[in-house]
Amino acid sequence: MYAAIEAARHGAGRVLLLDRSLIGRGGATVMAQMTVAASVGPGDTPGFHLADTLAAGRGLCDEALSALLCEEGRDCILEMDAWKVGWARAGNGFAQVQAPGHDRPRCVYVDFLNTGPAVSRTLRAQVQRVGDAIRRVGELAVTDLVVQGGEVTGAVALDVARGGVVTIAAGATIIATGGLTRLYARNSASANMSGDGYALALRAGARLMDMEFVQFFPIGHLAPRLVGMDPIMWDPFRYKLGGRLLNAAGEEFTERWGGGVEAGGYTVTRDLATYAITKEVEAGRGSPHGGAWLSFSHLPAATLRAAFGPVIDKLAANGIDLTRDAVEVSPIAHYHMGGVRVDTRMRTGVPRLLAAGEAVGGANGANRLSGNAITEAFAFGRVAGREAARIAAAGAPRGFDAGSATALLSSxxxxxxxxxxxxxxxxxxxxxxxxxxxxxxxxxxxxxxxxxxxxxxxxxxxxxxxxxxxxxxxxxxxx
Ligand SMILES: Cc1cc2nc3c(=O)[nH]c(=O)nc-3n(C[C@H](O)[C@H](O)[C@H](O)COP(=O)(O)OP(=O)(O)OC[C@H]3O[C@@H](n4cnc5c(N)ncnc54)[C@H](O)[C@@H]3O)c2cc1C
Structure with a gap:
C-alpha cells in the first residue's frame, strides 16, 4: 500500500494494487499486535537504531539496506503520524517501549494491541485518498510473472473469487507478498504467507538470499489449548509485566545458554531465547508439551487486571488464572529475514522487477529486532514505489505475451x-x-x-x- 501511494505521488497515473486476499487484510501487517521501531525519541538517531539492528543481525546484515530501514523508516513513522495512525503519546512526544535488543525505548505503538489494524486502516484510507490513480483489486492470486526479452513486463493471476485467468501488463512490477512462515506446522501466519513472492522472483530470474534465516518467535503459546486467542499473545504481557521463563524444575535458564539474566524483565533477543528454550528441552528439562513455562504468578491479581483486564477475562473463560497457573510456550515460525536480493532502490537485477517489505532479504541479517518489520515494510515500500514510477515513466516495455504463463492456469x-x-x-x-x-x-x-x-x-x-x-x-x- 505504501508503494502504491508513493508511485502515485511520483506521477504514476495507473497503479494496480492487487492481493490474493482482501486489500490490506490478508497478510502480516494487519495481524501485528505490538510495536514499530523508529528513532523518533529525544536523543535517539537512525545511527543508534542501526547499531542495534546490525548487532541483532549477528554481523550478517546487508548494511546499506539496514541503514535505509533506519533512516527512511523514521520518516515513514512521522508520515504515518501525519496520516493520523494514532501512535500513542507520552507528554509532548511519542510513547515508546524498550524491546529486547534495543538500547533504549524506541518502539511506538497504537493502543498496545491495535498497532497492525491501525497501520493497515491508515494506509487503506490513504490509498483511497489518492483516488483514481490507484486501482485496487482483491482476490487475485498472482501465479507467475511474465518475462519477455529478459525483463518483467507484467503478471498472470488466478481470479480466486470467479475462477478466471487474469493477465496484467505493467511498466514496473513490485513484489510485496510478505513472508513464508505458513510452511511450518507451528506458525503465526495467515493462509497467504506461503512465500509466493520468492517463487515468483526466482522463476523470473531474480536472486534470493539467506533463505535459511527464518525467525522463530520464542514464546508462541503451546499449552493449554486456548480458543480465540493469538499464539503470540504473550509478547504484550512480557513488555508490560516482564514475567518469568522457567524450565521443568522452575528455574530461570536463559543465562545458561548465553541469553543473560532477565530477572523478571524482558531483555533476551528472539534468537537467544529460542536457542535457550530448545536446548533446555533437549536436555530433558522442558515443560510437559516440549517447551518452557511462562509464569506471571509472582504478580498480584490487581496488577494483571490493570494491565490486561479484558484479556484476563478471556483467559478465565479458557480456565487459566495467571496468579496461579503458568502457561507453556515454545518457538513458533514468525518472520523471514531472507528473501529477494535487492539494491537500495529495491531493484532485483531483473529489469522492471522490484521487491519490498518482508519479501526482501538482508536488512535484518540473521535475526530481526522487535519492531523492525513494519518499519521495513513502510520504508522499502516507499522506496520501491518511487523507483517503480521512475522506471515506468522512462519507457514502456517492448511487449507483453502472457501465453506460456497462462498455460498452467488453463490446464x-x-x-x-x-x-x-x-x-x-x-x-x-x-x-x-x-x-x-x-x-x-x-x-x-x-x-x-x-x-x-x-x-x-x-x-x-x-x-x-x-x-x-x-x-x-x-x-x-x-x-
Ligand atoms: C502475528 C504477527 C504479529 C506481528 N507483529 C509485529 C509487530 O508488532 N511489529 C513489527 O514490526 N512486525 C510484526 N510482525 C511482522 C510484520 O507484521 C511483517 O513483517 C510485515 O507486516 C510485512 O509486511 P509486508 O507488507 O511485507 O507483507 P504482508 O503484510 O504480509 O502483506 C503481503 C500481502 O501479499 C499478499 N500476497 C501474498 N502472495 C500473493 C500472491 N501470490 N498474489 C497476490 N497477493 C499475494 C497477501 O495476501 C498479503 O496481503 C508480525 C507478524 C505477525 C505474523
Missing part, C-alpha cells in the same frame, strides 16, 4: 488431497528445518520434498474457471 490434472500435502510439508519443515538443523535432518527433508513434488504432478486439480477452488489454489502454492 487440469487429476484430483488430489492438497490439504494433506500441505500438512505433510508443514510437518517436515517443523521437524527437520526448524531452529536447529543437521545434515541428516536436511537430507530427510529434501527427500520428503522430492516425494511431494512427484505426487503433485504437472497440472493443478479441478477445472479451469471454477470459483473458490481451494484445492487448486493449494496446488499452486505447493508448486
Amino acid at each position: 487440469s490434472g487429476p484430483a488430489r488431497n492438497t490439504a494433506a500435502l500441505v500438512a505433510r510439508l508443514q510437518a517436515v519443515m517443523a521437524r527437520d528445518v526448524g531452529p536447529f538443523r543437521t545434515a541428516s535432518g536436511l537430507a530427510r527433508a529434501a527427500s520428503v520434498l522430492a516425494e511431494l513434488r512427484a505426487e503433485l504432478g504437472e497440472a493443478p486439480p479441478g477445472a479451469p474457471g471454477a470459483a473458490h477452488d481451494l484445492a487448486r489454489l493449494d496446488w499452486l502454492d505447493l508448486r
Whole structure:
C-alpha cells in the first residue's frame, strides 16, 4: 500500500494494487499486535537504531539496506503520524517501549494491541485518498510473472473469487507478498504467507538470499489449548509485566545458554531465547508439551487486571488464572529475514522487477529486532514505489505475451488431497528445518520434498474457471 501511494505521488497515473486476499487484510501487517521501531525519541538517531539492528543481525546484515530501514523508516513513522495512525503519546512526544535488543525505548505503538489494524486502516484510507490513480483489486492470486526479452513486463493471476485467468501488463512490477512462515506446522501466519513472492522472483530470474534465516518467535503459546486467542499473545504481557521463563524444575535458564539474566524483565533477543528454550528441552528439562513455562504468578491479581483486564477475562473463560497457573510456550515460525536480493532502490537485477517489505532479504541479517518489520515494510515500500514510477515513466516495455504463463492456469490434472500435502510439508519443515538443523535432518527433508513434488504432478486439480477452488489454489502454492 505504501508503494502504491508513493508511485502515485511520483506521477504514476495507473497503479494496480492487487492481493490474493482482501486489500490490506490478508497478510502480516494487519495481524501485528505490538510495536514499530523508529528513532523518533529525544536523543535517539537512525545511527543508534542501526547499531542495534546490525548487532541483532549477528554481523550478517546487508548494511546499506539496514541503514535505509533506519533512516527512511523514521520518516515513514512521522508520515504515518501525519496520516493520523494514532501512535500513542507520552507528554509532548511519542510513547515508546524498550524491546529486547534495543538500547533504549524506541518502539511506538497504537493502543498496545491495535498497532497492525491501525497501520493497515491508515494506509487503506490513504490509498483511497489518492483516488483514481490507484486501482485496487482483491482476490487475485498472482501465479507467475511474465518475462519477455529478459525483463518483467507484467503478471498472470488466478481470479480466486470467479475462477478466471487474469493477465496484467505493467511498466514496473513490485513484489510485496510478505513472508513464508505458513510452511511450518507451528506458525503465526495467515493462509497467504506461503512465500509466493520468492517463487515468483526466482522463476523470473531474480536472486534470493539467506533463505535459511527464518525467525522463530520464542514464546508462541503451546499449552493449554486456548480458543480465540493469538499464539503470540504473550509478547504484550512480557513488555508490560516482564514475567518469568522457567524450565521443568522452575528455574530461570536463559543465562545458561548465553541469553543473560532477565530477572523478571524482558531483555533476551528472539534468537537467544529460542536457542535457550530448545536446548533446555533437549536436555530433558522442558515443560510437559516440549517447551518452557511462562509464569506471571509472582504478580498480584490487581496488577494483571490493570494491565490486561479484558484479556484476563478471556483467559478465565479458557480456565487459566495467571496468579496461579503458568502457561507453556515454545518457538513458533514468525518472520523471514531472507528473501529477494535487492539494491537500495529495491531493484532485483531483473529489469522492471522490484521487491519490498518482508519479501526482501538482508536488512535484518540473521535475526530481526522487535519492531523492525513494519518499519521495513513502510520504508522499502516507499522506496520501491518511487523507483517503480521512475522506471515506468522512462519507457514502456517492448511487449507483453502472457501465453506460456497462462498455460498452467488453463490446464487440469487429476484430483488430489492438497490439504494433506500441505500438512505433510508443514510437518517436515517443523521437524527437520526448524531452529536447529543437521545434515541428516536436511537430507530427510529434501527427500520428503522430492516425494511431494512427484505426487503433485504437472497440472493443478479441478477445472479451469471454477470459483473458490481451494484445492487448486493449494496446488499452486505447493508448486
Ligand atoms: C502475528 C504477527 C504479529 C506481528 N507483529 C509485529 C509487530 O508488532 N511489529 C513489527 O514490526 N512486525 C510484526 N510482525 C511482522 C510484520 O507484521 C511483517 O513483517 C510485515 O507486516 C510485512 O509486511 P509486508 O507488507 O511485507 O507483507 P504482508 O503484510 O504480509 O502483506 C503481503 C500481502 O501479499 C499478499 N500476497 C501474498 N502472495 C500473493 C500472491 N501470490 N498474489 C497476490 N497477493 C499475494 C497477501 O495476501 C498479503 O496481503 C508480525 C507478524 C505477525 C505474523
